[in-house]
Amino acid sequence: MIDQIEIERFLIKSFEDAKLSNDEKYSLKSLLESLKSQEEMFSYTRNKAFDIFREAQDDEENIFIRSTNWLEKVIKTIDSARNQNVVKASSAFFSPGKSCAKAIIDCIYQAKHSIDICVFTISDNQISDAILKAHKSGIAIRIISDNDKANDMGSDVYQLTEQGVPVRLDQSPHHMHHKFALFDSQFDQQVLLNGSFNWTRSASMKNEENITLLHDKNLISAFATTFENLWGECK
Numbered sequence: 001m002i003d004q005i006e007i008e009r010f011l012i013k014s015f016e017d018a019k020l021s022n023d024e025k026y027s028l029k030s031l032l033e034s035l036k037s038q039e040e041m042f043s044y045t046r047n048k049a050f051d052i053f054r055e056a057q058d059d060e061e062n063i064f065i066r067s068t069n070w071l072e073k074v075i076k077t078i079d080s081a082r083n084q085n086v087v088k089a090s091s092a093f094f095s096p097g098k099s100c101a102k103a104i105i106d107c108i109y110q111a112k113h114s115i116d117i118c119v120f121t122i123s124d125n126q127i128s129d130a131i132l133k134a135h136k137s138g139i140a141i142r143i144i145s146d147n148d149k150a151n152d153m154g155s156d157v158y159q160l161t162e163q164g165v166p167v168r169l170d171q172s173p174h175h176m177h178h179k180f181a182l183f184d185s186q187f188d189q190q191v192l193l194n195g196s197f198n199w200t201r202s203a204s205m206k207n208e209e210n211i212t213l214l215h216d217k218n219l220i221s222a223f224a225t226t227f228e229n230l231w232g233e234c235k
Contacts, residue, residue, distance in 0.1 A: 007031065007045050011074070015052050020073040028074070032081040039109040042078050043137070049074045093197075095209040100197045103211055105130045107183050107193055114140040116182040116227050120175065121149035121157075122199045128156035135165050143167045144230050146176040168234035176230070185224045192220045 010031065014024045032041060053071045093099040101124060108115060108130040115134060122128055122145065135141050143160065147169040150157040161167045170176030179198060183191040195211035203209050214220070 018067045018070050020070050025077045028077050029081045091213045093211045095204050100211045101204045108134050111139050111183045113184045116142050118144040118178045118180050118227055119199050120146050120177050123154040124199050124201050127199050146170050170234050190220050
């Protein structure tokens with residue numbers, strides 16, 4: 001992949017003196033912000049920097065302090081570039097259009113610890129792919145969905161279950177019609193995503209829908225309690 005090769009070359013070159021100069025920090029930040037699939041490339045850059053750091057420790061005993069300083073600056077630069085795309089609190093998004101689905105995907109990629117999803121249905125493959133990537137990266141994910149909608153053609157619920165994502169389905173004769181998600185609800189960077197938007201392609205392409213993002217701790221607590229209650233009731 002061209003982007004990965006370019007990043008690896010940059011990191012190796014900048015590591016030659018075990019320093020990351022201000023010019024190099026600016027160049028790395030500009031490079032990261034210019035790439036497509038930014039969240040994947042942020043992770044790749046971070047992992048590659050650690051690889052270079054670890055390999056260097058076998059070559060020279062006194063390089064540890066200098067290379068640690070280089071690694072610290074690289075990680076801070078990645079975080080700085082990533083923060084340019086952080087979804088802000090108390091934001092509103094509307095469909096038709098891509099903004100609602102993008103807000104969901106951005107929140108998924110920005111989660112650091114946990115994601116609790118409580119939605120009527122999931123059939124947008126881009127959203128499902130983001131959930132699966134987050135799950136594979138170690139983010140603790142739980143999903144509650146409606147048992148009837150899980151059987152719809154195009155539903156991704158069972159696919160996510162087969163990939164090891166914890167999923168529970170509503171067992172009542174009525175619909176589990178919520179559409180909300182909690183990101184890192186037990187940690188500092190708490191986000192509540194809520195609104196009418198169904199996690200489907202038709203919701204993006206055709207429907208008049210909305211999503212709001214909130215950091216209000218009281219609201220997050222209320223929704224977290226509702227999630228836990230439903231999690232206990234569903235199977």
